[in-house]
Amino acid sequence: MNISLDRRQFIKLIAATGAIAQTACSRPPPETILPYVHMPERMLPGAPEYYATAFVQHGYAIGVLIESNMGRPIKIEGNPHHPASRGATNTFAQASILQLWDPDRSRSVRRDGIVSTWSEWLSAISSISVEAQKNRGAGLRILTGNITSPTLLAQLQQLKIQFPNLHWHTYEPLHNDNASAGATLAFGKPLDVIYRIERANVIVTLDADFLSHGPAATIYAREFAARRRPDHAAGMNRVYALECSPGLLGTVADHRIPLSPAELERAAWQLAELIEGNTINDAPNWLQQIALDLNRHRGESLIIAGPRLPPSLHALAHSLNERLNNSQHTIQYIAPVVPPQNASLQELVSAMSDGGVDTLFILNNNAVYQAPAALEFSAALKHVRCSIHAGFYVDETARQCQWHVPLAHTYEQWSDARAYDGTATIVQPLIAPLYGGTSPHEILNRLLGNESRSAYDTVRAYWRSLRSENFDAFWQSVLQRGVIADSAFPSQTVVARPVEKSRALNDASLTAIFAADPAVDDGEYSNNGWLQELPRPLSAMTWDNAALMSVATARRYNVNNGDIVELQHNGRRLQTPVWIVPGHADRAITLPLGYGRWAAGNSGNGVGFNAYALRPVDSSWFIDGIQLRKLGTRYSFALTQTQTDSADRKPVLHATLTELRAQPEFVRIDTEKNSGAGSLYPEYSYDNYKWGMTIDLSACIGCNACTIACQAENNIPVVGKNEVARGRHMHWIRVDHYFEGSKEDESAQKNPTVLYQPVPCMHCERAPCEEVCPVGATMHDSEGLNVQVYNRCVGTRFCSNNCPYKVRRFNFLQYADRERESLKAQRNPEVTVRQRGVMEKCTYCLQRITRGRIEAEKRGTPLRDGEIVTACQAVCPTQAIAFGNLNDGDSAVARAQHSSRNYTLLEELNTKPRTTYLAKISNPNASISAQLSKPEPRDA
Numbered sequence: 001m002n003i004s005l006d007r008r009q010f011i012k013l014i015a016a017t018g019a020i021a022q023t024a025c026s027r028p029p030p031e032t033i034l035p036y037v038h039m040p041e042r043m044l045p046g047a048p049e050y051y052a053t054a055f056v057q058h059g060y061a062i063g064v065l066i067e068s069n070m071g072r073p074i075k076i077e078g079n080p081h082h083p084a085s086r087g088a089t090n091t092f093a094q095a096s097i098l099q100l101w102d103p104d105r106s107r108s109v110r111r112d113g114i115v116s117t118w119s120e121w122l123s124a125i126s127s128i129s130v131e132a133q134k135n136r137g138a139g140l141r142i143l144t145g146n147i148t149s150p151t152l153l154a155q156l157q158q159l160k161i162q163f164p165n166l167h168w169h170t171y172e173p174l175h176n177d178n179a180s181a182g183a184t185l186a187f188g189k190p191l192d193v194i195y196r197i198e199r200a201n202v203i204v205t206l207d208a209d210f211l212s213h214g215p216a217a218t219i220y221a222r223e224f225a226a227r228r229r230p231d232h233a234a235g236m237n238r239v240y241a242l243e244c245s246p247g248l249l250g251t252v253a254d255h256r257i258p259l260s261p262a263e264l265e266r267a268a269w270q271l272a273e274l275i276e277g278n279t280i281n282d283a284p285n286w287l288q289q290i291a292l293d294l295n296r297h298r299g300e301s302l303i304i305a306g307p308r309l310p311p312s313l314h315a316l317a318h319s320l321n322e323r324l325n326n327s328q329h330t331i332q333y334i335a336p337v338v339p340p341q342n343a344s345l346q347e348l349v350s351a352m353s354d355g356g357v358d359t360l361f362i363l364n365n366n367a368v369y370q371a372p373a374a375l376e377f378s379a380a381l382k383h384v385r386c387s388i389h390a391g392f393y394v395d396e397t398a399r400q401c402q403w404h405v406p407l408a409h410t411y412e413q414w415s416d417a418r419a420y421d422g423t424a425t426i427v428q429p430l431i432a433p434l435y436g437g438t439s440p441h442e443i444l445n446r447l448l449g450n451e452s453r454s455a456y457d458t459v460r461a462y463w464r465s466l467r468s469e470n471f472d473a474f475w476q477s478v479l480q481r482g483v484i485a486d487s488a489f490p491s492q493t494v495v496a497r498p499v500e501k502s503r504a505l506n507d508a509s510l511t512a513i514f515a516a517d518p519a520v521d522d523g524e525y526s527n528n529g530w531l532q533e534l535p536r537p538l539s540a541m542t543w544d545n546a547a548l549m550s551v552a553t554a555r556r557y558n559v560n561n562g563d564i565v566e567l568q569h570n571g572r573r574l575q576t577p578v579w580i581v582p583g584h585a586d587r588a589i590t591l592p593l594g595y596g597r598w599a600a601g602n603s604g605n606g607v608g609f610n611a612y613a614l615r616p617v618d619s620s621w622f623i624d625g626i627q628l629r630k631l632g633t634r635y636s637f638a639l640t641q642t643q644t645d646s647a648d649r650k651p652v653l654h655a656t657l658t659e660l661r662a663q664p665e666f667v668r669i670d671t672e673k674n675s676g677a678g679s680l681y682p683e684y685s686y687d688n689y690k691w692g693m694t695i696d697l698s699a700c701i702g703c704n705a706c707t708i709a710c711q712a713e714n715n716i717p718v719v720g721k722n723e724v725a726r727g728r729h730m731h732w733i734r735v736d737h738y739f740e741g742s743k744e745d746e747s748a749q750k751n752p753t754v755l756y757q758p759v760p761c762m763h764c765e766r767a768p769c770e771e772v773c774p775v776g777a778t779m780h781d782s783e784g785l786n787v788q789v790y791n792r793c794v795g796t797r798f799c800s801n802n803c804p805y806k807v808r809r810f811n812f813l814q815y816a817d818r819e820r821e822s823l824k825a826q827r828n829p830e831v832t833v834r835q836r837g838v839m840e841k842c843t844y845c846l847q848r849i850t851r852g853r854i855e856a857e858k859r860g861t862p863l864r865d866g867e868i869v870t871a872c873q874a875v876c877p878t879q880a881i882a883f884g885n886l887n888d889g890d891s892a893v894a895r896a897q898h899s900s901r902n903y904t905l906l907e908e909l910n911t912k913p914r915t916t917y918l919a920k921i922s923n924p925n926a927s928i929s930a931q932l933s934k935p936e937p938r939d940a
Helices: 007-024 091-101 118-135 150-162 177-187 216-228 250-253 261-275 285-296 310-325 345-353 378-380 438-446 455-466 471-483 551-557 657-662 666-672 705-713 719-724 745-749 768-772 798-802 821-826 846-859 869-875 892-897 929-933
Strands: 050-058 059-069 070-077 140-145 169-171 191-195 202-206 236-242 257-258 300-303 331-334 359-363 386-391 403-406 415-418 424-427 510-515 546-551 563-571 572-580 588-592 623-636 654-656 691-698 735-742 751-758 778-780 784-787 881-887 915-918 918-922
Touching: 050 091, 050 300, 050 415, 050 424, 050 471, 059 091, 059 424, 070 091, 070 705, 070 821, 091 705, 091 821, 118 359, 118 403, 118 438, 140 345, 150 169, 150 415, 150 438, 150 455, 150 846, 169 345, 177 191, 177 310, 202 261, 202 285, 202 784, 236 250, 236 261, 236 285, 250 257, 250 563, 261 285, 261 310, 261 510, 261 623, 285 300, 300 310, 345 378, 359 438, 415 455, 438 455, 455 471, 654 657, 657 918, 691 892, 705 735, 705 869, 768 798, 869 881, 881 892, 892 915
Parallel strands: 140 169, 140 359, 202 236, 202 300, 236 257, 359 386, 386 403, 510 588, 546 572, 654 918, 691 915
Antiparallel strands: 050 059, 059 070, 059 415, 191 331, 415 424, 510 623, 546 588, 563 572, 563 623, 691 881, 735 751, 778 784
């Protein structure tokens, strides 16, 4: 039978088929979401809207505003009203928008590795629910990560009531129970700690890099940097960092003391004795001076223990803070934000191996990859009759489960979550699920027998039960502001118990230190190309991890950068390349987690080595007795910076607070001899706006958030490891790091001074690039920007050769992915997606300047200071970057450029950069500076 269809009839038929398919899937209906601050009467094409929601990492919320352009979420900004953000974010939050659009995300239900249907899955979970009703949940287990969602916790509580025999297990590879157990030792109950960094005049950290990781890292960085400015009203604080592996905090501390885990433990107990006033003959002088400094600042000091330390040291830190009268001043205690009472992963593995688990739900957890290999989770999983994995990807765990169900991304579903202080946020979707997907709320609803209840209804019902009066107004206000007012946990008054001394680590052996990777975290972000290509602090390494060790340890084992070694412990072996980090503790080796994956996706598969293979069953952070053997083979890394010696050129000017007070004009004196002469070219005149930027190096912590924010804002492509290795990375702003001190100076290698310097385009007044371009592609505009006209550029690269700052990037190949539709939709429509063969660079976010100018013209007033915020400035957790109109003498950038600390990079070249820097100021303890610059010799 022949059926002829014209084009109109065909389109009608396809549309009808699509509508029927949508109905058949039984997906919940779309709900209305509300934009930040105000609800527009209509959507204006090209005008972005901002929606308040939360970025959730390890269960904890960071409040964000997501820029949506024509219904497409394209950029993350911090929510200024949220206590964990205050307008800033971190690298992971910025890169989460790429994860949302990731074409490698799971798209379908799978059964035994074969694509199945939603209807089959819904039938299966209904059968599981009916069976659980009969046996009251016997043999039913749920495995999750950290959960702070009040609604999800309420659903789990309902499940426990309905199925009394059900067991809920939690596992987070970067969250063990050391801190909670330490609080229990000190106070008799688990508690969370909130530090008031801005109130502390003296801070001592015990392997605690609170600037890099943790649910409060962004806001702690803000408070920390505020007290690092020499003009702060309360004065500049002083920071002592006792740490094993170099972190961001150690590199910006006034004094950093590298110690092995065993040495750190011994120093902590000695510090406790010294604070009590006891005499310890073998205590080093620097430790005695730290104790004196702490005692001088009682009530205004702070001792912070890192998450890797054993519970006894956490308890010791609590006890010392109480002894120093810091409680309720610089430190506060609240009830745990993450419930601590759940069963462990070890208990689950034991039950699975014994055949005691009939049905296992794994909700957004990749235990097959992230569990310690010694635990043998994968082998135990084979004894489970029915295993269900729900996640963003068909990852390592999904491939070994009977069922896999795609989860909607955080920005595609309704939920809620709490911040580090307990403040709750409603998580609202920005877009319908791109690849289908459900939510954990809907999965638990079906287990509870509430098949038709959506996540939206579930979250609303929970909060209606708490705020029934005038609920609709409350709900709209919460969605628009992004914070539930007065939901933070109250502070508790507690008294610490005496702590018993303990030390378990071997002093003489090689100790392995497991650490979160600064780019891919615990492996959750392994398939994120932006993060894989983000240079790691202190190594500038991309697309890899390595075993990090000190210069002395490398010398002892006769290894160099790139040598592959085999590490062995209790019969388990791991092969990994070596990277030497000046300042790393001796007799220790750091193993970053999150690499060596085989089911991450196109970007994450086969990258780096898997340190989980060596991690012990109890997920300890330290293991001693490591055996190291050099294999005689080599490995190549892709670095974005190979020269870390300043070569006596002083690109980063710095001084101590004492030196600044004695000679406030030290920067001017230092640069006078390099000041440039006049120019043959006429000066530019700016009658309206004159844009400029200043970066305060006292505030910069080297976190690279500016680099990733610039990439997200300006459609900067990922080029891959091979291109990075050839020097073709495309970042428009880089964060250089320098180890100050001669390579021949052994003490400088043991404990060098680390200096950071973000380098965007300088937007020079006398730009060397402009004079050599044969086609006028790079030029000055009327407001002082050094702009790049892409359709003029013919790729001579003369401008790059003539740029002394090396901030111009040439896209040798077609790096931008123009094939996959989801990645097209992710890009910022206000920024050109560049074709191959053109030069590109920082534009001071020209699109934001233009948007701000248009808005100012519409209201008929000049632009006000702070109305235009560049992407790097907006993301910076420490507010190190000031941008604005230099013609406005009251603007923040104008005031900064009139500071006595202001200087220009390579001033002797007479390029007159519009981007300047404020010299870095530190506040060392003069009594111990000499001792710390030359640590006491240690046994080899």
